[in-house]
Amino acid sequence: xxxxxxxxxxxxLLFAAGLALTGPAAAAEAAEGEERIPPEANVCLGxxxxxxxxxxxxxxxxxxxxxxxxxSTVEGLDGRVWTRERLNRWIANPRAMAPRTRxxxxxxxxxxxxxxVVRFLSQRR
Numbered sequence: 001x002x003x004x005x006x007x008x009x010x011x012x013l014l015f016a017a018g019l020a021l022t023g024p025a026a027a028a029e030a031a032e033g034e035e036r037i038p039p040e041a042n043v044c045l046g047x048x049x050x051x052x053x054x055x056x057x058x059x060x061x062x063x064x065x066x067x068x069x070x071x072s073t074v075e076g077l078d079g080r081v082w083t084r085e086r087l088n089r090w091i092a093n094p095r096a097m098a099p100r101t102r103x104x105x106x107x108x109x110x111x112x113x114x115x116x117v118v119r120f121l122s123q124r125r
Contacts, residue, residue: 038116040108050124065124074098084122088114
């Protein structure tokens with residue numbers, strides 16, 4: 001798959017992964033008093049893990065637990081430490097920061113959405 005179709009298929013997979021991870025399982029987590037994943041962050045679980053102990057998510061991309069303060073492995077950002085500001089910029093538009101990234105995530109335009117996701121990721125250790 002190449003070109004526009006591949007991008008659409010990738011976005012559809014990310015969206016489907018996010019939908020699959022919302023629902024009864026997410027509601028059960030909230031009912032048990034655990035920290036609930038913001039619905040927007042479910043898109044991340046299609047490729048990343050977000051919890052060290054429970055291994056929620058996939059292993060196709062670097063883990064997101066403990067991402068703040070960690071050096072980036074993204075081509076073009078190698079060695080730069082992830083801060084809240086840098087993570088916010090990445091979540092807004094990954095291709096603007098690293099045009100050759102392999103990430104298929106298109107970004108979140110809404111600043112409130114980015115704020116919730118960054119807050120959630122900053123709590124993951």
